[in-house]
Amino acid sequence: MAKFRESDLIRQWQTRVPIPRPDTVVGIGDDAAVLEPQSGGRLLVSTDMMVENVHFSLGWMTIREVGFKAVSAAVSDIAAMGGEPRHILASVGIPASARLEDANALYDGIGEACRLYGLDMVGGDTVASPAGWVIDMVVLGLATNQVLTRGGGRPGDVVAVTGYLGGAAAGLDWLRGGGQAVVTTPDERWVLLDMHRRPLAQVEAGRILAQSGATACDDVTDGLAAELRALCQASGYGCFIESQRIPTHPAVRNYALRRGKSPVDWALFGGDDYQLVCCIPPTRFAAAQAGCMAAGVMLTVIGRVTEDPALLWRSPSGVVEELPEGGFDHFAEEGEEHGHGVG
């Protein structure tokens, strides 16, 4: 059992995560955080749990990078609703083998992300974990615009995504040994690993989409296929996707080519990209795209919402068929996990 005390760890939090906000009345260290009521908007709350050797491996990332990524993943849920993240609480299960500097490094990564997103860490819990690290992040945010739920898409809306998809899965493939199997350049490697290790939540894009009249939104946590299915299930409509429009990074395409893998598969089933997929009336799309571009974010149309509830796509071989089922499900059997059976 590690030799540090919970009170010492709380002191670490307090010194490493110094983003006081005017709406924080009582922050870390009491039984509960006390916050000023949100004025002029609605309160958003989301929680996201990451478990060692399920969601991440310390063979592939440092514990500091895990801390950063855990915050991004949690903030991404607030971004997908079009909200502004404000406060975070971190519950951490620390394994017996961890040293104090490991715990400090985790908080350094959390603190770095908090500064990036303007979050005040107002609470959490630290406990011993018999197996690996367990990190549960709670993010509170404010929605001053329309709230972007999953179910608002309507037939005729375009389906669009921010940034590039499949990069996190390509980085994971590299880390799992693919990088040794083929020749890669240092800059290509950097792009792939950065996409896996340091994903950024699309907070600004989410805000712009909410302001521009997007009707529905989701973040790409479990792969594009799973998120499209979630959007269609919530709205009761279907979609038609053009596979050749799914944006993948040039470095990912190059790497996939040499690995003999499909970058579109990584985009559909890889997950962990934390980009946004949204539905927007066609008349609103140009303004949304211009807003995103001004914020340095690419917004790409990949298809449209259809009256027919089926999820169809034009596959890379040009055939119109049902979108393959898949996406990362933590409880799915191995093999089923990235399965391509027709849903």
Added chain:
Amino acid sequence: MAKFRESDLIRQWQTRVPIPRPDTVVGIGDDAAVLEPQSGGRLLVSTDMMVENVHFSLGWMTIREVGFKAVSAAVSDIAAMGGEPRHILASVGIPASARLEDANALYDGIGEACRLYGLDMVGGDTVASPAGWVIDMVVLGLATNQVLTRGGGRPGDVVAVTGYLGGAAAGLDWLRGGGQAVVTTPDERWVLLDMHRRPLAQVEAGRILAQSGATACDDVTDGLAAELRALCQASGYGCFIESQRIPTHPAVRNYALRRGKSPVDWALFGGDDYQLVCCIPPTRFAAAQAGCMAAGVMLTVIGRVTEDPALLWRSPSGVVEELPEGGFDHFAEEGEEHGHGVG
């Protein structure tokens, strides 16, 4: 790896935890919960993580009881601030060995507690856990009265506790084999096990204390000694406690006598009782006590706040000395954990 899907589990949540609230705009199932802004008060947020074989053992409790207790533990933090709990999010790490009915039983216990406390479950996360169960509960609440922090106690205030202390530790001792070592009656056994397995958060007492002018409050999670230390560290003052005034249940005293153990030790170092310990100006105590009694909660004076920052007590042997240090710290070494060294 278990064969159930996250979407099935979310459906389980939705059917098992049916407490819609008017201030819930979007509940479980989207990226984030959307709540109406709190009016006429401040927002309270707390999180509490429980790990199998650290905080509980399925040899001693059912997974349903674990679900109930996890909610009580999280709600207790809101009670300690004098707030009203309103919404909960549950992140659950499910071990590979678990069956769907185990997960359902956990949600049944969570749902039972939500109904008791009037909580709407608005979100959470479900992930696979390589080792045992991990349950992280987030509770959101509203404070319409004064917020009870830990640091408000002033010299001359009385120190008081709700209910009985040490019962959860007595129940744990019974479960760990003590119950086989001595003769116990069925009703005594019932009291001890109930105190361990089904603790109730003192929400109503917290509200009454906040209204009655209590100056500080904490819940007894880690044993009375640790909570008194936290109150004194936060205020900068000390306290003097009369050991013979610490309220322990008659069944606990009877059992302790036959076990050759000290019920006061269980109260000081056992933890898990989820009673409240507070500081109140003497002129306000009678009204606070009457209010608690009307709500069926005993409120007992155990000492007073002192100008001198030392934590002193009159021990069971009648000697005035420093309060022994201890309390349950998840990262402390075995032996140190319930140590009686002088702080």
